[in-house]
């Protein structure tokens with residue numbers, strides 16, 4: 001009989017370069033968990049607003065270790081047999097399985113998925129909420145030609161105006177569910193004046209009727225700024241529930257529970273003619289490189305996690321400005337530093 005797959009985990013503390021303030025709250029550190037599944041590596045990002053804790057994820061992985069069986073190629077069976085748990089915790093197992101798959105076959109994950117690593121969209125660099133003048137200075141000096149602005153503060157229009165004046169970079173904004181329907185209907189036509197690519201998660205999580213109402217209001221005013229759902233859309237079924245209510249979706253491994261369900265969500269979005277952005281939480285190069293292997297399937301990328309932290313324990317996805325370079329090693333191609 002072959003040997004049972006061995007899963008262990010290791011808590012890790014990521015220090016942010018600057019305080020990360022978004023509409024959900026502020027943090028200077030994030031406490032993630034690294035999974036080791038034989039020689040495969042995975043990461044769970046602890047996202048405070050989804051109710052995860054580092055201890056909860058460690059406890060989940062200890063429980064999951066008993067259910068894995070002995071054949072790492074049975075990825076569907078293994079994932080279907082995992083105990084119920086948070087998507088981020090399940091993602092750690094899923095990512096480690098995909099890394100192991102590639103390592104055992106000696107191929108990078110993008111090749112196993114049939115994707116070309118040259119077809120990556122540019123990634124945006126995130127500017128968190130602060131005083132408008134400070135955000136504008138950061139936008140002007142960060143050196144990235146594609147910037148994502150976090151909104152959901154009382155100064156939203158002033159922030160966008162200050163940043164637009166300070167830089168000619170491409171701009172996209174993320175309200176992180178920070179607006180009421182009325183605020184969104186009032187603000188978005190004004191923000192549309194500043195040449196933005198799209199707006200992420202304007203309304204509260206789950207307010208699909210509100211999105212339909214908002215889209216109709218904007219259509220009547222001939223405002224063509226696309227709206228994307230992020231927090232509201234975790235898995236393929238959530239994508240389907242937003243059909244007709246949204247122009248695009250943000251897919252993240254920590255919401256979907258890993259690569260398998262992220263692929264289903266991407267294909268569902270394509271079938272519904274939605275645009276797709278691949279994103280990340282505050283994650284090390286491990287989790288973000290896993291997401292980047294799916295980026296050739298997506299229109300947009302927001303994979304700046306490693307750029308926001310100062311003590312990345314891994315080396316994987318490379319950056320040249322906003323261009324991302326996928327590593328060519330087997331599996332995820334991530335090295336432990």
Ligand code: MG
Nearest residue numbers: 174200201230
């Ligand atoms: Mg977002």
